[in-house]
Amino acid sequence: MSHYETIYEKVSETLCEAKDREPGSLSPEMTLPDLALDSLDYVELMVLAKREFNVTLETGMFLSRPFMTLSELCQLIEQEMAG
Numbered sequence: 001m002s003h004y005e006t007i008y009e010k011v012s013e014t015l016c017e018a019k020d021r022e023p024g025s026l027s028p029e030m031t032l033p034d035l036a037l038d039s040l041d042y043v044e045l046m047v048l049a050k051r052e053f054n055v056t057l058e059t060g061m062f063l064s065r066p067f068m069t070l071s072e073l074c075q076l077i078e079q080e081m082a083g
Contacts, residue, residue, distance in 0.1 A: 003081060007053065007074040014048050015041070015070075028071035032062070045073070055080040 001009075012026045018041050026035075035041075042062055049055045055077050062068070068076075 003078050004074055007077050008070070010048060010052055011045065011070065011074055011077075014044060018044055026070060028069060028074075030070050031067045032070075032073070033067060049077055049080075053077055053081055 008028065013023065015021070015026060015035060015037075016023050019035055019037075042059070046057045046059075049057045057077070057080075061076070065072070
């Protein structure tokens with residue numbers, strides 16, 4: 001399993017639990033607004049990135065990219081892990 005796939009799986013699992021959705025009900029093309037995330041959900045994503053991948057996500061990153069897709073979020077985490 002690639003880094004991206006591992007990241008996507010963890011992020012999707014976290015979001016499905018947070019939003020009470022069925023596992024596998026998300027797609028990489030979904031935007032974060034599509035999921036109706038609240039501030040706690042964003043904090044949970046930041047904690048997940050730090051705990052699982054040792055990557056710090058800043059609040060401003062979400063604010064500067066309001067229509068980020070799940071794929072873009074996972075790619076960003078992957079890039080931060082690499083460098």
